[in-house]
Amino acid sequence: MSVKECDHHRKRRQRIFRRIFWGIIIFLFLVLLAILLIWAILRPTKPTFILQDVTVYAFNATVANFLTSNFQVTLTSRNPNDHIGIYYDRLAAYVSYRNQQVTYRTSIPPTYQGHKEVNVWSPFVYGTNIPIAPFNFEFLSKEENDDESILITLRVDGKVRWKVGVFVSGHYHIHIRCPAYINFGSQGNGYKIGENGAMKYMMVQRCAVTV
Numbered sequence: 001m002s003v004k005e006c007d008h009h010r011k012r013r014q015r016i017f018r019r020i021f022w023g024i025i026i027f028l029f030l031v032l033l034a035i036l037l038i039w040a041i042l043r044p045t046k047p048t049f050i051l052q053d054v055t056v057y058a059f060n061a062t063v064a065n066f067l068t069s070n071f072q073v074t075l076t077s078r079n080p081n082d083h084i085g086i087y088y089d090r091l092a093a094y095v096s097y098r099n100q101q102v103t104y105r106t107s108i109p110p111t112y113q114g115h116k117e118v119n120v121w122s123p124f125v126y127g128t129n130i131p132i133a134p135f136n137f138e139f140l141s142k143e144e145n146d147d148e149s150i151l152i153t154l155r156v157d158g159k160v161r162w163k164v165g166v167f168v169s170g171h172y173h174i175h176i177r178c179p180a181y182i183n184f185g186s187q188g189n190g191y192k193i194g195e196n197g198a199m200k201y202m203m204v205q206r207c208a209v210t211v
Contacts, residue, residue: 035167044084044162047113049207050076051154051178052120055193055200059184061144063129065137067102070126071095073154075178075207077121079113084162086113089171091158093123097150098136103127108156112163125154147183154178160211178207 051073058070073093079086091108094101106123113119132140143150156176162169182201183189190199 044164045080046174046209046211047086047160048078048080049156049176049178049209050078051180051203051205051207052076053200053202054152054154054180054182055198056182056190057196057198058126059150059182061132061137061140065131065134066129067097067132067137067140068128068130069095069103070124071103071154072122072124073178075121075123075154075156075176076118077113078118079116082115084164085115087111087161087163087168088113088119088174089159089161091156091174093121093125093154093156095125095127096153096155097132098139100132100136101155102130102132102152104130108158144184149181149183149189152180152182154180154207172211175210176207177209178203178205180205 053074055072056070057072058068060068075093077088087110088108089110091110092105093108094105095103103125104127106125108121108123111119140150142148154176155178156174158174159171160174161171180201180203181189182199184199190201192198193200
């Protein structure tokens with residue numbers, strides 16, 4: 001075989017490889033373009049969350065700069081989208097007081113939420129002898145002694161994925177913040193349940209959601 005024939009075959013192979021390469025690139029571009037168009041048309045809306053109630057089994061700041069608390073919360077979430085499902089992954093709930101975490105994190109089982117579906121979660125969130133900042137301890141002690149309402153915040157952090165048809169997106173961080181006022185005094189807004197002194201507070205409080 002002559003050098004001219006070898007060059008001809010080599011150039012022919014190069015042309016075939018280039019066509020295959022650009023064919024793959026164009027195919028991937030069209031797939032991504034279709035996904036983006038579908039995404040833009042559907043316009044996914046973040047879910048809504050409502051804190052329905054808070055049951056307080058313990059909330060004791062009797063030792064200097066330490067707090068023991070035990071809550072059960074009822075949280076509902078709704079998917080407002082008509083054509084988009086939501087995967088909730090690695091969710092964790094905890095309570096904060098004046099922007100300081102005062103309980104451990106409680107994991108919420110992963111779940112899938114279909115179109116227009118509503119989910120209800122009722123996790124227990126607690127902490128035993130959690131150290132808190134001295135100035136927060138002073139505020140808390142004063143509020144308890146004066147029978148004032150105490151503002152706590154239920155926080156849920158995690159990751160979500162969006163499902164459109166067979167397409168599932170990557171992970172997005174989700175942060176949920178639900179303020180709740182509790183009052184143990186004579187003018188308290190809760191009522192006792194059971195014989196252990198637990199107090200239940202009805203909230204129906206809309207939560208702030210960022211994704």
